[in-house]
Amino acid sequence: MTGPEHVDMARAQVFGEVAEVYDAARPGYADALVADVLAYAELGGRTALEVGAGTGKATVPFAELGTPLVCVEPDPRMAALLRRNTARFPGVRVHVGGFEEWHPGGRRFGLLLAAASWHWVDPGRRWDLAHAALAPGGAVALFWNPQGVRDPGVHAALAEVDACHGMSGTPHGEPASSYGDEAGNWAGLPGWPEEECRRDGRFTDVRGVRHRQELRYDTERYLGYLASLSRYRVLSPDRREAVLADTARVLEAHGGGIAMEHFSDLFLARVR
Template structure:
């Protein structure tokens, strides 16, 4: 995904259809990003809250660092994989349900994190829900991992495929050169939460951090990655098959894969 998408609840609930593929194909998060979050939040031995934990792409690296987590995941199929992936961590608790319906039950957390999921939370309520869940001084850490295509020729060929099938906002939708230098500069795409958070007025010490890393996908893995994305899941099976087949032919014609630059963008803020 090239940054957050607009809230569409039909799309927000399609990931469970391919939970295992999602877990295998989706990129994870760097150790440096995890360190940034923990250094900022300094949760100590307290519990953190993860919103939209999915299959645990972010949960596992935080749990490996000793963070105890309550994970809220709306899709039971994703939660099943999440439980398997975190079974070795006694400090991980999984709650199946939406963040909008979840109740903290008097608990207050020192850290709320959301990995490529905050944009699925109701925009009218998400900052209220965060404040209700956080202790005074608690931190919000929201992060995404948009990507850009390194080879202009590959990008141009894939753009032709996307245009032919009416696809927009795909992970290969922008060249790496189109991204700016700052966190949240997503080649002109909206969704970075800073303005919304500042308008809320209850948060301070707002920061943005960007990490970059090269990533290469072979054709099969990249097609699996695409197949796990909501914009592909909502296509009819026949259309999805044609789009992925055409995409695969482009990658095979360019060496059997795609080289990307991943921008791990982290938003941090602290509730008063």
């Protein structure tokens, strides 16, 4: 995950093309992370707001614990899967549209959460929008799933594939050893929101929490995961097919998959 300084709308709007693949291949979020968010937010029955809910990878574990949610998702194809995945939860409501155009309508929420989506929100407005949506003392929970390759040989071989095809910022672009111990240490990648949030000045009690686990993908699932990413979606079909085919050859030569160190990095803050 990278956090661009401006929002590339061409990339932000491609996920719906492969909504089913996205839903099947993307990793979810650690149960411990969900528990951390709810303990911090102390909702007490208040409703949470989810920004860029996608197909519900984060929505479902919160809903399973009884959290009522309003989910804002800009892509109607993703929102259709989100509705399907949350149909059994009467407390989940879905709004199709961008967070920048959505209005709380006088409501104030106890929690705003964004799972690997905050970097797609307009950087010039996102903290204003969050502040306007939250009740006094309301919590912000932003989280991502950065990953690092555990096997240095696999990492080196995939780096050659990426260099050959001019790819950068891929999930296998960093070895697991390059990550530090603290949340937000993403091997030099930008995007961790702490500095931006502190600079805003309207939020306090800032925290970072990291959970980690080993995650192994077989070749088919990993290719599906890559195919769901914006940096692969914006490639021409021929170029995307070539990159994925060369990636598959590396994985098949190394046991038919890839072992990743999977981090769940959580940023927490609350309205003063």
